[in-house]
Amino acid sequence: MANLLRPATWGLFSWRGYCSRGTQGRLSAGFVEALKAIVGSPHVSTAAVVREQHGHDESMHMCQPPDAVVWPQNVEQVSQLAALCYGQGVPIIPFGTGSGLEGGVCAVQGGVCVNLIRMDRILELNPEDFSVVVEPGVTRKALNTHLRDCGLWFPVDPGADASLCGMAATGASGTNSVRYGTMRDNVLNLEVVLPGGRQLHTAGRGRRFWKSAAGYNLTGLFVGSEGTLGLITAATLRLHPVPEATVAATCAFPTIQAAVDSTVHILQAAVPVARIEFLDEVMMDACNRHSKLNCYVAPTLFLEFHGSEQALAEQVQRTEEVIRHNGDSHFSWAKEAEERSRLWAARHNAWYASLALRPGCKGYSTDVCVPISRLSEILVQTKEDLEAWRLTGSASLPRAPGAGRGGAGAAALSFGPPGTVVGHVGDGNFHCILLVDPEDPEELLRAQAFAEQLGRRALALHGTCTREHGIGLGKRQLLLEEVGVVGMETMRQLKATLDPRGLMNPGKVL
Template identity: 80%
Template sequence: MACLLRAATWRLLPWRGYCSRGTKGELNESFVEALKAVVGSPHVSTAAAVREQHGHDESMHRCQPPDAVVWPQNVEQVSKLAALCYDQGVPIIPFGTGTGLEGGVCAVQGGVCVNLTHMDRILQLNLEDFSVLVEPGVTRKTLNTHLRDSGLWFPVDPGADASLCGMVATGASGTNAVRYGTMRDNVLNLEVVLPGGRLLHTAGPGRHFRKSAAGYNLTGLFVGSEGTLGLITAATLRLHPVPEATVAATCAFPNIRAAVDSTVHILQAAVPVARIEFLDDAMIDACNRYSKLNCCVAPTLFLEFHGSEQALAEQVQRTEEITRHNGGSNFSWAEEAEERSRLWAARHNAWYAALALRPGCKGYSTDVCVPISRLPEILVQTKENLKASGLTGVIAGHVGDGNFHCILVADQEDPEELLRITTFSKQLARHALALHGTCTGEHGIGLGKRQLLQEEVGAVGIETMRQLKATLDPRGLMNPGKVL
C-alpha cells in the first residue's frame, strides 16, 4: 500500500521517471533539453559528482543531490527557468557558495539546483548615497575589495566568504553585528524572481532610500526566507564609512561568568564596541593549535573598536577598567593591521580549528541567541551540559548581541553520538526559548529546526507563515522541506 501511495504521489510530477521500486529517477531528457535551451548546454549538468557537490552544505545533514544543476547568466534566464520548472512541477533550489550550516541546499524532493554564482557583477555603486547594487554571485570579500579605495565598506561578516544574496536569504550576521547590525539592517531593496517567473523589486525598481513607510515591508519578508519564497537575483545594500582608526584586543578571564559579565558591563556602559567575541578555553586551545597563536588557554574575549584616535583611547581605557574589575588579565592590544588580521583570521577559522580536534569527523554548530541579561546564565549552564554530554565540543559566540554557538564534532557514522548531539542541541535551543531567546540567531531554520520554529513563534505564527508561503508559492516548489 505504501508503494502504491508513493507512486500515486509522484505521478503528479510528469518531469520525472521512476524505477519499479518507486525510488527517484532522472529528469526526462526532454526537460533537460528545455533547460539547455534557456541557459545553453555548457551551463546544465546532470553529472553525479556535480549534483552531489550541490546537495550539501557545511552542515551534518546528509547529502541529498538535485536531479540537475543549472548556471544562469542573467535575471532573464532565471525568470525563464523559474517559469519552466513551475509549469512542469519541478522543485527549485537556489544555490550560492554552499557555506550554510542548516542543510538549506539539500534537494529533499530532487529537482533543479539553480547555481547563481555566474551572476557576479557589481551593478551600481552610489558613493554619495552609501549603497551598492550587486548580483547574487558577488561575495562579501569581493565587494570589500572593490570598495577598497572608496572610503566605504560592507561590514556584515559571517566568517565565510559567502555570497551576499545568500547572506540575505539566510539572514546572516556575524562578528560586526553588535555595531553595524545584521543583514536585516543592511538590505535596502531586493530583486526577486518569484515562483512562476514574475520579477519583483521589493522596494520598487531602482530605489535605495534609507527608510520608508510605504506599505508592507516586502524587503524584510525575503531576508531570511531561505529560498522558500523566490530566487534573489540582486540586492541593494547599505554601505558604511571606513573607520578612521581601529584597535583590537584580547583578554583572558578566570571563568566563563567573568568573561560574559564583562560583556554585559561593557554594553551597559555604552562603550561603542564594534566586535566582542567570546571563546571558551577549549576553543582557545583549538585556535592556538590550528592558527599558531599563543593565547592564554582560558575563557577569552576578542574585542575591536572603531572611531577616531581620541575616541578609541577613551574606549580602550573604559573597557580595560571593566575587564580588570571582572578579573580579566593578559590584556593585549593590537593596533597594526597585520596583527589585527591575524587575530580575526583565527576567530574566523574557529570552525576549522574545532574540526581539527577530530580529523575526518563532521561538525555541527548550535546557534541560539538570548537577551543580553540572560547570557551569563545560559553560557555557564551550557558549558556544564557540554561536559556532562561527553561530546567533543567548544563554545564561541558573538556575545555582543547575545548570540553564541557550540561547535560539536562527531563521527557521522555513529548513530549513538549523533543522537547525543541532537539531544544536546534541542535542549540548548529550548533553554534559549525559555529565556525569551531564539533557536537561531543567524544560521536559519533549514531542515533541522522546523519543530523548534513552531515552539518559538506558536501556532498562529506558523499558520501565518504558511499562508504567506502558499500565496507566493502555491505549488510548494521553492526549496521544499525547509523552514516550514
C-alpha cells in the same frame, strides 16, 4: 532533526517534468533540453558528481542531490527557469556558495538547483549614497575588495566568504553585528524572481534609500526567507565608511561569568564596540594550535573598536576600566594591522580549528541567542553539559593532544573534547561546535539531542533557536515552539500565498 539520519526519499512523482527513471535523475530528456534552451548547454549539468556537490552545504545534513544543476547568467534566464519549473511542477532550489549550516540547499524532493554564482557583477556603486547593487554571485570578500579604494565597506561578516544574496536569503549576521547590524539592517532592496517567474523589486525598481514607510515591508519579508519564497537575483546593500582607525584586543578571564558580565557592562557603558566575541577555553586552545596563537587557554573575549584615533583611545580606556571591575583578567592589545588580521583570521577559522581537535570528525553547530541578561546562565549550563558529555564520551574517539600554553582550561582537554564554544556575545548569540564522529549514529543522535535541548533552553530564557544560521531542515520543530501555533500558521499562510504549489526550496523553514 531526524532527517540527518534518514536516507534521501526517491518517491514516485506525478510531475510532468519527471520520468520514472531517466538518464538525468528523474527529469525527462525533454525537460533537460528545455533547461539547456534557456541557459545554454554548457550551463546545465545532470552529472552525478555535480548533483552531489550541490546536494549539501557545510552542515551534517546528508547529501540530497538535485536532479539537475543550472547556472543562469542573468535575471531573465532565472525568470524563464522559474516559469518552466513551476509550470512543470519541478522543485527549485537556489544555490550560492553552499556555505550554509542548516541544510538549506538539500534537494529533499529533487528538482532543479539554480546555482547563481555565474551572475557575479557589481551592477551599480553609489559611494555618495553609501549603496551598492550586487548580483547573487558576488561574495562578501569580492565586494570588499572592489570597494577598497572608495573609503567604504560592507561590514556583515559571517566568517565564510558567502555570497551576499545568500547572506540576505538566510538573514546572516556575524562578528560586526553588535555595531553594524545584520543583513536585516543592511539590505535596502532586493530583486526577486517569484516562483512563477515574475520579477519583484521589494522596495521598487532602482530604489536605494534607507527605509521607507511605503506599504508592507517586502524587503524584510524576503530577507531570511531561505529561498522558500523566491530567488534573490540582486541585492541593494547599505555600505559604511571605513573606520579611520581600528584596534583589537584579547582579554582572558578567570570565568565565563566574568567574561559575560564584562560584555554587558561594556554595552551598558555605551562603548560603541565593533566586535565582541567570546571563545571558551577549549576553543582558545584549538585556535592556539590551529592558528599559531599564543593566548591564554581561558574564557576569552576578542574585541575590536572602530573610530578616529582619539575616539579609540577613549573606547579602549573605558573598556579597560569596565573589565577591571569584573576581576582579574589579562588584556592584550593588537594595534598593528598584521597582528589584528592574525587574530581575526584565527577567529574566522574557529570552525576549522575545532574540527582539527578531532581528526575525522564533522562539525555540528548550534546557534541560540538569548537576552544578554540570561547569557552567562545559559553559557555556564551549556559548558556543564558539554563537560558531562566529554567525561562519558565514546571510547572510539581519538584523544586531543596536550594543551598549548598552560592555562585555566588546559586540563579539560585530557579526553576527547566533544565541543567548543564561540559567539557573538554582544548580541547574546553563541555557537557550540560539536565535534561528531560521522560514523557513529549514536553520537549523531546525541548531538541532535544536545542541540535540541540547548534550543529549548534558549526558548525558555526568552531567546531564539537561531540567530543567524536559519531554520533550514533541522530546526523546524523548534521554530514551532519558538513562534507558537498562530505564528507558524501565519508563516504557512504567507508561504502558501507566494508559493501556492510549494515548489520553492521545499521542506525548508516550514
